Amino acid sequence: MSSRDFYRSSRLEEQVQRTLSDVLRSETRDPRLLNVIVTDARVTKDLSVAWVYYSLLDKDVSPEDANEAFVKAGGFLRTRLAKELTIRRVPELRFEYDDSGIRGAELEGLIDSAVAKDREHESDGDEKV
Numbered sequence: 001m002s003s004r005d006f007y008r009s010s011r012l013e014e015q016v017q018r019t020l021s022d023v024l025r026s027e028t029r030d031p032r033l034l035n036v037i038v039t040d041a042r043v044t045k046d047l048s049v050a051w052v053y054y055s056l057l058d059k060d061v062s063p064e065d066a067n068e069a070f071v072k073a074g075g076f077l078r079t080r081l082a083k084e085l086t087i088r089r090v091p092e093l094r095f096e097y098d099d100s101g102i103r104g105a106e107l108e109g110l111i112d113s114a115v116a117k118d119r120e121h122e123s124d125g126d127e128k129v
Contacts, residue, residue, distance in 0.1 A: 009043050012087070016041040016050050019084045020077060027080070032061050032069035039098045043091055050091035053098040063097035070095040 021038045028034065035058035042051045056066055070077075074093050082090045 012043050013041045023080045030069045032065050050093055052095050055098045
């Protein structure tokens with residue numbers, strides 16, 4: 001991939017993420033998509049498919065429900081993208097739940113727990129001497 005192609009795909013990814021975030025915030029009516037955050041977008045080399053990664057702020061909505069809502073709203077979202085993008089062919093949209101925030105929080109909890117145990121063992125060792 002040349003640097004020109006990389007720049008083009010990177011710019012398209014940013015536009016897809018920004019546009020979909022704006023549309024979800026201001027134009028969607030489906031309650032399953034009201035508290036969704038678009039965390040990232042990646043396009044294939046030929047720019048024919050855009051993978052849209054999202055996370056959920058609403059614990060009452062499951063990733064499966066949100067994905068179903070995205071599939072239902074896919075045509076509308078793609079049409080909105082077509083109005084904003086300056087390319088001939090708007091990429092097909094595919095949606096995937098991004099659980100990296102949850103995994104990050106779990107990992108942080110494990111690290112905090114390990115640090116607390118280390119401090120506990122250090123203080124126990126100091127008392128026995």
